[in-house]
Amino acid sequence: MISIKEEGFKKPTEIQEKSIPLILAGKDVIACSATGSGKTLAFASAIIKNAEKGRGIGSLVLTPTRELAEQVAKTLEMFSKHKPLEIAAVYGGLSINPQITRLRSADxxxxxxxxxxxxxxxGTLNLQNxxxxxxxxxxRMLDMGFIDDVRKxxxxxxxxxxxxxxSATITPEVAHLISKHIKNPIEVSAESYVNPEKLPQVYYDSQDNLKFSLLVHLLKHEKTELVMVFCNTRRNTDFVAKNLKFAGIDAMAxxxxxxxxxxxxVMGRFHSKSAHVLVCxxxxxxxxxxxxxxxxxxxDIPKDxxxxxxxxxxxxxxxxxGKVINIxxxxxxxNFSRVLHDDNLKIxxxxxxxxxRVVVKLAESPRGFHRRFGGISRGFNREPMGNRNRETGRFNKGYGQSGRSFGGTNRGDNRGYGRTTNRFPNGERFGRQGRSGGFKRDGGGYSRDSGGNRRVGERNRGNSNRQFRGTGGRPSRYGRSRRFGGR
Incomplete structure (x- = not known):
């Protein structure tokens, strides 16, 4: 292929050398190789060779993530420049309408x-061709729970x-998928996925309370180009990236x-080297x-x-x-003991x-009572309604006897319902930025007295002797802690 030479490729990688002849011969192939081994070019060769422009969708590539879908699409466009094809990348996070337009003419x-x-x-994607x-x-696709979607x-x-x-590894799930949906495939693999001469791997044993400080020390003293720092959770990713910035290291999450x-x-800044540390x-x-x-x-050490x-x-x-550093x-x-059980890895x-010691400005802690869902939430207040905050003198907000608060600034001591309709247990706050309509739910949304008469709360937020007007005009028997009404 002319475009391959133009891009400066001189010698095929091990997986390319083993798989491309089989792929071009039309065989079903199972290729086991690590990320970065050149597998995209391996299947791109068959796609570009067999593509027929204007004959409908002739090739479909499934990837686990948006970034990989975008990367594969760009690679296919690069190698098919002498045989122009309509290549559509479709993934979530973007408007679906432009994708529908592209799919109409996609090859x-x-x-x-x-x-x-x-x-x-x-009905906007037809796979019959x-x-x-x-x-x-x-x-990775199966690890992320896409097995049912892939089968469909x-x-x-x-x-x-x-x-x-x-696939980088043939897990039992992958093997089962192969047995059910691929007939008589030929398996190839790249035997050495890690070259210890090119990629030394080391680890440092650290105290828990000095782990982040060690990371900062190594980043400042190791001579590096671009760096990727891996964490196991989103919370840790944000924690590490923000504190690296506080420590004077240009990092992004x-x-x-x-x-x-x-x-x-973020990826644009990392590609342009505006930020040289990517925490992910x-x-x-x-x-x-x-x-x-x-x-x-x-x-964070991976699970396996x-x-x-x-x-x-x-x-x-x-x-x-390159170099791999484990803290x-x-x-x-x-987790690290499971990683070390792989005899092919020399760490x-x-x-x-x-x-x-580096001062950490954002505490790395498990999720606590300040977890919030949507809306303008002020977190949990575990004191009962009706008490005043000792510092501010204001009445506490947050939840009533049911332990729930919904979206706005409801002051009711039982359930207050604003514009939000969904409810979670365990006192979690969530929902749109609604404001409570101010009524205790009882059939039509008003409270009733013992005689069945409706009472509507007056809009006096600070009056502890609030009166409620029903047909009998009797004062409230609920006391100062029960308050109805929105803002």
């Missing part, structure tokens, strides 16, 4: 299972097709909780093809060697050198340096 579709299935259900089906990073998509493709599956616009902004979760990092990554830091292999595949690509504290011992211990 190749690359996307995530959820959005592909969405288009199928809408698919000749090549690619499952890229299949192990496979069943919509013609029986007579070429199926190519690429990316995880699955970001909007597509924000993800694009495993899901967010899948499919990121970023040249120049010299170091991988595992601030399979995930570890995926992480370290971000560096030492295309024959370049191991007592809470990481269980040596380094002497932990003396480090200066």
């Amino acid at each position: 190749v579709v690359v996307g995530t299972p959820g959005r592909i299935l969405d288009h199928m259900n809408r 698919v000749k090549i089906l690619v499952l890229d990073e299949a192990d 998509i496979i069943r919509e493709c013609p029986m007579k097709r070429q199926t190519l599956l690429f 990316i995880h699955g909780g970001f909007s597509q616009e924000k993800r694009n902004f 979760t495993d899901v967010a990092a899948r499919g990121l093809d970023i040249p120049g990554i010299s170091h991988i830091y595992n601030y 060697s399979k995930e570890y292999i995926h992480r370290i595949g971000r560096t030492a690509r295309a024959g370049k050198e 191991v504290a007592s809470r990481d011992y269980e 040596s211990k380094e002497t932990t340096p003396l480090v200066e």
Whole structure:
């Protein structure tokens, strides 16, 4: 292919050398190789060779993440510039209407299972002409819970097709999928997924309370280019990124909780080297093809060697050198022992340096009572309604006898219902930024006295001797702590 030479590729990688002849011969192939081994070019060769412009969707590539879908689509466009094809990347986080427009003329579709299935259900994606089906990073797709979506998509493709599956590891789930949906595949693998000469791996044993300080010390003293720091949770990702900024290190976070616009902004800064440290979760990092990554830091140790292999595949690509640094504290011992059970991984211990304690400005703590869902929430207040805050003198807000608060600034001591309609247990606050309508729910939404007469609360927020007007005009028997009415 002319475009391959133009892009400067001279020698195929091991997985390319083993798989491309089989793929071009039309065989179903199961390729086991690590991230960054050049597998995209392997299946791109067949897609571009067999594509027929204007004949409908001839090839479908499924990827686990948005970033990988975008990356694969760009790679296909790059290698097909001498055979122009309409390549549509479809994934969540963006408006669906422009995708529908692109699908009408698409020759190749690359996307995530959820959005592909969405288009199928809408009738905007027809897979009846698919000749090549690619499952890229299949192990990750199944780990993320896409197994049912993947099966539905496979069943919509013609029986007579070429199926190519690429995976860093062949898990039992992947093996089961292969046995059910791929007939007589040929398996190939790249034997050495880690070159110890190009990618030394080390670990430091750290005290829990000095773990972040050690990370800062290493980032400031190691000579690096671009760096990726892996965390296991979104909370830790935000914690590490924000505190690295406080420590004078230009770092940015990316995880699955970001909007597509924000993800694009972060990756744009990282690609342009405006920020040289990217703190991320495993899901967010899948499919990121970023040249120049010299170091991988595992601030949180992954749960097993399979995930570890995926992480370290971000560096030492295309024959370049890299380094993997693991920071191991007592809470990481269980995960790290599972990683060490992989005989193919050689991780040596380094002497932990003396480090200066870094002041952490955002506490790394488990979720507590300040968890909020949507809306303008002020968190939980565990004192009962009717009490005043000792510091401010104001009445406490938050929840009544039911322990629930809904969206706005309701002051009722039982359930107050604003514009929100959903309710969670355990006192969680959530919902739109509504303001309470101010009525205790009782049939029509008003409270009733013992005689069945409706009473409507007066709009006097501060009057502890509030009167309620019903047909009998009797004063309230509920006392000062019961208050009705919105703002």
